[in-house]
Amino acid sequence: MNTPISRRELLRILSAAGLGTAFASRLVADESDSAPRVAAGKVPELKLIPVAGKSRFPARLVDGKVIQPERTLPILHETDVLVVGGGPAGFAAAVAAARAGAKTVIAERFGYFGGQWTGGLVLVVISTHAKENGQKVQVCRGIGGDLLDRLSKINGAILNYEPGKHNPTTDPEATKFMMDEMIAEAGVKVFLHSWAADVVMEGDVVRGAVFESKSGRQAILAKVVVDATGDGDIFAAAGAEFEQRLHAIGLVHRLGNVDRADMEKLKAAGFRSLGGAEPITSARWVNLRGPSTDALDVNELSRLEMEHRRSIWNHVQKLRNSPGGDKVFLLQTAPQLGVRTSRLLGAVKQLTYAESREPKKFPDTVAVGGAQGAQHAGWPIPYGCLVPKKLDGLLAAGRCASMDEKLCEDMRLIAACLITGHAAGAAAALAVQSKCLPRDVEIPKLQKLLTDQGAYLG
Ligand SMILES: Cc1cc2nc3c(=O)[nH]c(=O)nc-3n(C[C@H](O)[C@H](O)[C@H](O)COP(=O)(O)OP(=O)(O)OC[C@H]3O[C@@H](n4cnc5c(N)ncnc54)[C@H](O)[C@@H]3O)c2cc1C
Numbered sequence: 001m002n003t004p005i006s007r008r009e010l011l012r013i014l015s016a017a018g019l020g021t022a023f024a025s026r027l028v029a030d031e032s033d034s035a036p037r038v039a040a041g042k043v044p045e046l047k048l049i050p051v052a053g054k055s056r057f058p059a060r061l062v063d064g065k066v067i068q069p070e071r072t073l074p075i076l077h078e079t080d081v082l083v084v085g086g087g088p089a090g091f092a093a094a095v096a097a098a099r100a101g102a103k104t105v106i107a108e109r110f111g112y113f114g115g116q117w118t119g120g121l122v123l124v125v126i127s128t129h130a131k132e133n134g135q136k137v138q139v140c141r142g143i144g145g146d147l148l149d150r151l152s153k154i155n156g157a158i159l160n161y162e163p164g165k166h167n168p169t170t171d172p173e174a175t176k177f178m179m180d181e182m183i184a185e186a187g188v189k190v191f192l193h194s195w196a197a198d199v200v201m202e203g204d205v206v207r208g209a210v211f212e213s214k215s216g217r218q219a220i221l222a223k224v225v226v227d228a229t230g231d232g233d234i235f236a237a238a239g240a241e242f243e244q245r246l247h248a249i250g251l252v253h254r255l256g257n258v259d260r261a262d263m264e265k266l267k268a269a270g271f272r273s274l275g276g277a278e279p280i281t282s283a284r285w286v287n288l289r290g291p292s293t294d295a296l297d298v299n300e301l302s303r304l305e306m307e308h309r310r311s312i313w314n315h316v317q318k319l320r321n322s323p324g325g326d327k328v329f330l331l332q333t334a335p336q337l338g339v340r341t342s343r344l345l346g347a348v349k350q351l352t353y354a355e356s357r358e359p360k361k362f363p364d365t366v367a368v369g370g371a372q373g374a375q376h377a378g379w380p381i382p383y384g385c386l387v388p389k390k391l392d393g394l395l396a397a398g399r400c401a402s403m404d405e406k407l408c409e410d411m412r413l414i415a416a417c418l419i420t421g422h423a424a425g426a427a428a429a430l431a432v433q434s435k436c437l438p439r440d441v442e443i444p445k446l447q448k449l450l451t452d453q454g455a456y457l458g
């Protein structure tokens with residue numbers, strides 16, 4: 001039987017166990033601010049909740065092997081379309097699917113949307129435009145274009161988005177805010193703080209994913225899953241073919257008070273630039289390339305995160321100790337390590353750099369990629385790049401879609417991820433409505449849905 005105990009008694013027990021200090025000091029801090037106070041003698045009673053035996057399935061160490069027992073998982077949610085990963089691709093996929101009328105869930109391991117764009121502090125959206133008939137044409141339209149348009153109506157949210165410009169730079173907090181707004185407005189069900197750890201399979205068809213969160217290990221079931229994790233975590237877990245590429249892994253940081261720096265003096269001291277301009281004029285974002293290594297190795301990720309942070313710290317200290325740089329400060333290092341490429345789907349079609357530079361339209365074109373600096377023509381992206389060779393029930397979008405090594409430098413850019421995400425989300429919704437597999441959606445119907453949603457297909 002549970003015996004109710006008072007908060008005071010709980011604190012006493014925790015203190016005796018050596019656990020009380022942090023809890024007690026937090027309690028004091030809470031009570032010293034504006035939190036409602038409890039009248040003396042009316043301390044609410046707390047119950048210690050025993051963990052039910054049936055909800056615990058710890059791994060067991062048996063003969064030096066760690067064995068995870070089989071168990072039934074709670075179903076957190078059931079939906080038409082499940083988008084895993086809330087970066088540019090996942091955001092666009094979720095909004096597109098929901099706007100097309102599908103019940104849509106987006107699940108993201110962190111607490112915000114935007115992936116590398118906002119969490120990685122990669123703030124310049126390259127390749128929004130291409131050169132068509134000698135004119136700069138915006139190719140990143142549809143959901144991505146809608147987001148950029150909305151940012152342009154907020155003071156201090158976007159730079160270089162006026163007509164005739166290209167490669168806009170966005171403020172990360174404004175971008176997160178607007179993504180939240182658009183996701184909510186489209187009616188997408190959101191699960192943040194949810195790390196996809198596995199897939200749910202029914203035969204050879206992906207039927208959902210398994211998530212770890214503070215609520216435990218739970219499944220979300222779906223008719224179609226869009227893998228927008230950037231690293232292809234879902235298609236890899238489902239057994240799809242993929243290749244893995246190594247690429248430079250960096251860590252972006254931002255500087256504050258750059259408008260109070262004396263650039264002449266800093267140049268004389270050997271600092272060539274303070275980074276890329278941002279909508280907030282006192283801040284700059286600073287890219288960092290880093291070594292080419294394995295983005296799927298937790299040892300490497302841990303090592304790099306700390307090494308990069310140390311080197312950034314030392315660099316900024318040097319800057320602050322140089323003539324003209326004393327007012328500049330380290331505003332933040334990116335909450336997300338800068339992974340550029342890891343897994344790429346083995347898809348029905350691998351788009352090549354050569355094809356991207358011979359702008360021919362594919363029968364299944366679902367997006368048109370832009371050019372860095374709008375220097376060349378747009379390049380059609382076929383639906384086949386998003387569809388696994390064999391695996392069903394799943395589409396991939398963003399930087400883990402299918403492309404050859406050289407095209408990675410174009411197809412992993414934010415604008416390209418927004419448009420492949422849009423295409424995958426629309427296709428997923430259409431597959432649900434047509435009661436068919438994603439690979440079997442009728443391409444003319446998909447192209448019509450995309451253009452109705454504002455996408456540019458050339
Ligand atoms: C250092 C660096 C500099 C760059 N510079 C530029 C630039 O200047 N301009 C430009 O346009 N592009 C640039 N890029 C590329 C661009 O930022 C990314 O390629 C793009 O953001 C990829 O979008 P995505 O949605 O495919 O993936 P991501 O942005 O990586 O988003 C993936 C999302 O999935 C989530 N996720 C991952 N795994 C799981 C899981 N298992 N469960 C739940 N959620 C998961 C992640 O948290 C993340 O939110 C740069 C990239 C880096 C790393």
